[in-house]
Amino acid sequence: MIQETLFLKNTETFAESLARCGVKYHFAYPITPATDVMKRMAVILPRYGGQMMQMESELAVSSALAGAACTGKLVATSSSGPGLTLMHEAIGFMCAAYLPCIVVDSMRVGPGDGDILGAQSDYFVVTRGGAHGDYRTVVLAPSSGQEIADLVPHGIRLAYRYRIPVVFVIDGVSAQTTESTTLPAYNDYSAEFDTSGWAFTGTKDHAKRALITGSYSHQDGYEMNERLRAKYEVIRDKEQMWEQDGVEDAELVVAAFGIHGRMCRDLVSRMRADGKKVGFIRPITLWPFPDRAFEALGSCVQNILVVEMNLGQMVDDVRLAVNGRIPVHFLGKTGGDLPMYTLADMIAEADRLLGE
Amino acid sequence: MENLSAKYGKTLNLDKLTSYCPGCGHGVVTRLVAEAIEELGIMERTIAIVGIGCGGFSHHYMDIDAIEATHGRAPSFALGYKLAMPENIVFTYAGDGDTCAIGLGDLLHAANKGMPITTIMVNNTVFGMTGGQMSPTTLVGQVTATTAKGRDTALQGYPLLVPEMMRSMEGVKFLARESVATPKAIRKAKRSIRKAFECQVRGLGYSFVEVVVPCPTGLKMRVRDSYARCANEMTDYFKPQVFRDETEQVDVA
Amino acid sequence: MLHKCTISGSGGQGSALMAKMICLGAIKEGLKVVMTQTYGIEQRGGDSTAYVIVSDQPIGSPIVENDADIAVALSSSTYANCFEGVVPGGSLFTNSSMVEAPRDARGFRQVLLPVSDMAVELGTVRCANMVMLGAVLAGTGLLRLEVAEEVVRESLGAKKPQLVELNVNALRAGFAAMEKEGN
Ligand SMILES: Cc1ncc(C[n+]2csc(CCOP(=O)(O)OP(=O)(O)O)c2C)c(N)n1
Numbered sequence: 144m145i146q147e148t149l150f151l152k153n154t155e156t157f158a159e160s161l162a163r164c165g166v167k168y169h170f171a172y173p174i175t176p177a178t179d180v181m182k183r184m185a186v187i188l189p190r191y192g193g194q195m196m197q198m199e200s201e202l203a204v205s206s207a208l209a210g211a212a213c214t215g216k217l218v219a220t221s222s223s224g225p226g227l228t229l230m231h232e233a234i235g236f237m238c239a240a241y242l243p244c245i246v247v248d249s250m251r252v253g254p255g256d257g258d259i260l261g262a263q264s265d266y267f268v269v270t271r272g273g274a275h276g277d278y279r280t281v282v283l284a285p286s287s288g289q290e291i292a293d294l295v296p297h298g299i300r301l302a303y304r305y306r307i308p309v310v311f312v313i314d315g316v317s318a319q320t321t322e323s324t325t326l327p328a329y330n331d332y333s334a335e336f337d338t339s340g341w342a343f344t345g346t347k348d349h350a351k352r353a354l355i356t357g358s359y360s361h362q363d364g365y366e367m368n369e370r371l372r373a374k375y376e377v378i379r380d381k382e383q384m385w386e387q388d389g390v391e392d393a394e395l396v397v398a399a400f401g402i403h404g405r406m407c408r409d410l411v412s413r414m415r416a417d418g419k420k421v422g423f424i425r426p427i428t429l430w431p432f433p434d435r436a437f438e439a440l441g442s443c444v445q446n447i448l449v450v451e452m453n454l455g456q457m458v459d460d461v462r463l464a465v466n467g468r469i470p471v472h473f474l475g476k477t478g479g480d481l482p483m484y485t486l487a488d489m490i491a492e493a494d495r496l497l498g499e
Numbered sequence: 500m501e502n503l504s505a506k507y508g509k510t511l512n513l514d515k516l517t518s519y520c521p522g523c524g525h526g527v528v529t530r531l532v533a534e535a536i537e538e539l540g541i542m543e544r545t546i547a548i549v550g551i552g553c554g555g556f557s558h559h560y561m562d563i564d565a566i567e568a569t570h571g572r573a574p575s576f577a578l579g580y581k582l583a584m585p586e587n588i589v590f591t592y593a594g595d596g597d598t599c600a601i602g603l604g605d606l607l608h609a610a611n612k613g614m615p616i617t618t619i620m621v622n623n624t625v626f627g628m629t630g631g632q633m634s635p636t637t638l639v640g641q642v643t644a645t646t647a648k649g650r651d652t653a654l655q656g657y658p659l660l661v662p663e664m665m666r667s668m669e670g671v672k673f674l675a676r677e678s679v680a681t682p683k684a685i686r687k688a689k690r691s692i693r694k695a696f697e698c699q700v701r702g703l704g705y706s707f708v709e710v711v712v713p714c715p716t717g718l719k720m721r722v723r724d725s726y727a728r729c730a731n732e733m734t735d736y737f738k739p740q741v742f743r744d745e746t747e748q749v750d751v752a
Numbered sequence: 753m754l755h756k757c758t759i760s761g762s763g764g765q766g767s768a769l770m771a772k773m774i775c776l777g778a779i780k781e782g783l784k785v786v787m788t789q790t791y792g793i794e795q796r797g798g799d800s801t802a803y804v805i806v807s808d809q810p811i812g813s814p815i816v817e818n819d820a821d822i823a824v825a826l827s828s829s830t831y832a833n834c835f836e837g838v839v840p841g842g843s844l845f846t847n848s849s850m851v852e853a854p855r856d857a858r859g860f861r862q863v864l865l866p867v868s869d870m871a872v873e874l875g876t877v878r879c880a881n882m883v884m885l886g887a888v889l890a891g892t893g894l895l896r897l898e899v900a901e902e903v904v905r906e907s908l909g910a911k912k913p914q915l916v917e918l919n920v921n922a923l924r925a926g927f928a929a930m931e932k933e934g935n
């Protein structure tokens with residue numbers, strides 16, 4: 144496949160980008176609005192010598208994903224809230240097992256079975272973890288089709304460099320948005336990594352290996368957790384990503400990820416045109432959270448406004464990052480005919496805070 | 500050790516003392532599985548995906564790669580593995596609780612998909628590892644840690660007959676129930692386990708063997724009594740038989 | 753360059769296809785596009801509205817929020833909403849075959865064209881959307897006519913070659929009618 148610009152739904156952009164960047168096996172169970180990912184994977188993966196396998200529950204999906212990941216090959220899955228909930232058993236397992244994989248979550252309104260409308264309500268479950276034990280997954284939050292295509296290679300490299308599940312989250316509105324996106328030419332990014340030191344490919348390749356995440360000695364369990372702790376520290380230190388603009392002299396900083404983060408670009412250029420000192424920070428990694436972007440804010444910043452398509456999730460991390468130094472305000476919404484704020488809503492709230 | 504290896508081959512690794520209780524049926528089944536792998540010459544490309552429970556230790560006694568799956572999900576792990584590495588031989592090994600309580604959905608769908616993987620279900624009619632609680636295969640009236648007055652069918656239904664549930668599935672190419680109650684039964688079990696692996700080696704489809712075994716600890720019985728129970732009450736209900744054997748038919752691989 | 757478009761119509765009128773054609777043409781011109789469709793329950797009675805943003809820069813907000821500079825109402829049931837969502841200085845293209853009592857536009861231009869009737873004359877009412885697309889191109893310079901024709905050929909050519917000519921003619925008829933209006 145060559146580099147080309149296509150007009151695709153962002154769910155399809157995920158499928159195309161993953162396949163073009165080396166994913167060979169995709170496991171999934173239908174759920175709106177994530178189903179388009181598996182549908183397109185079913186069509187395109189055979190062209191790359193791979194396959195999509197439909198399973199009969201998300202528990203089975205994530206277990207098959209884990210089984211396939213044991214071979215060292217690049218594997219992925221896609222789902223939405225209720226499905227992601229079920230997948231956590233294996234996600235926690237893969238963290239303990241040092242297995243790389245890619246998970247795509249098209250977020251919808253919850254809790255419960257919820258609504259197929261888009262939301263950003265899985266922030267907690269992906270950054271805090273929905274499974275037991277001390278574990279982390281890398282979480283990437285692209286805000287447009289182009290950013291999906293641009294971040295997938297990076298996500299794959301992170302998954303293999305750290306041998307960790309990497310979760311992409313996108314709100315369901317963006318997931319169903321159709322955009323022009325320049326897709327990369329085929330390149331298997333996982334091939335940059337040598338998996339022969341750990342993959343479970345049979346004793347023809349190495350002395351017996353056993354993947355054990357339980358029934359170990361107390362000391363082994365302690366050491367495993369210390370190794371995980373050290374790994375997470377390195378990721379925290381090296382892998383924070385965000386976009387920012389206009390924060391140097393800003394009186395108000397708006398913080399948002401995904402679609403609201405993308406809208407911040409317009410918000411800042413419009414308000415700046417009116418002479419208002421507004422900047423924005425758009426976290427791209429939700430874990431590790433870009434604390435550094437907030438720590439670096441100068442004393443000119445009098446207020447931070449966090450905008451989310453939920454009832455207040457990322458706002459907790461912003462508060463932790465500023466640690467009481469700057470007042471943090473929240474604008475959040477979930478559900479409704481338009482399950483998010485318009486630019487006009489965001490500007491009105493920003494104006495109100497500037498006026499205070 | 501030399502002697503043992505001469506007798507059992509390279510797959511079985513008895514350097515470690517097994518962690519099974521004395522008289523546990525897992526010991527026998529683990530050996531039969533190792534022998535089948537050895538005889539088919541597939542040790543270097545065979546991967547054990549074991550469940551959670553006493554059977555989860557089985558791979559420690561075999562010199563093959565192993566993955567300890569999450570509870571009940573070994574069949575789904577195996578499907579994913581086999582899709583990504585079809586040239587390897589993948590089998591799951593777990594108790595009745597793992598396989599047909601928490602894992603029944605994963606199991607039946609894996610069987611129904613018919614991909615060439617192999618499942619060994621070791622049925623001792625209790626949750627052994629957690630201390631002898633009721634499992635779906637606990638016999639009617641059987642006293643366990645959680646059925647003090649015996650399994651009550653009004654509340655808990657009847658013991659689950661797992662291979663019988665797979666009889667209508669076209670993708671299941673070898674289907675059997677065996678036991679380890681007597682030396683003769685063990686010889687039959689050995690044949691079926693070997694055929695189950697052969698079924699996969701030849702790419703025929705899914706293969707399943709349930710092996711009925713004693714768990715003296717979970718049943719709070721002396722070893723000898725637990726074998727007698729295995730030969731009588733247990734196999735009266737869980738009747739050993741080969742339900743389907745397509746390894747005898749034409750080779751498709 | 754930045755255009756925000758609202759393209760609306762009722763079931764079968766092909767407003768979504770019209771929006772898609774604009775997007776495909778814009779991509780051919782090396783522009784960026786975003787298309788969103790009616791959100792959630794708002795969609796009623798088979799009405800459908802597609803929102804398209806075309807720009808030569810990466811697109812920020814993907815949402816058209818009552819600030820369209822190009823609006824199209826193919827049916828009377830979508831007309832009122834469309835009318836409300838035009839930005840001052842923008843253009844509203846109204847299908848006067850369907851909208852019997854158009855309102856007076858203040859602060860923006862309204863073009864009244866009987867595209868359904870014109871489509872019937874061309875052979876089938878189904879190509880009203882393409883007549884309208886031709887008119888929009890002539891009236892706004894959103895895309896060149898040749899580019900739109902190329903998109904029609906590429907998207908219909910393979911599957912329904914017999915429809916290519918009809919649709920190209922519809923595009924041209926709409927384009928010519930708009931030019932005659934003296935835009
Ligand atoms: C999700 C989950 N639930 C419960 C347990 C606790 N647990 C460990 S082993 C086991 C049952 C094992 O019974 P069985 O599969 O019959 O195997 P046996 O020990 O008898 O060989 C249970 C319930 C667990 N590890 N994980």
Ligand code: SF4
Pocket residue numbers: 518519520522523524525553623627628713714715716717
């Ligand atoms: S508890 Fe039962 S199944 Fe477990 S090792 Fe002991 S005898 Fe075997």
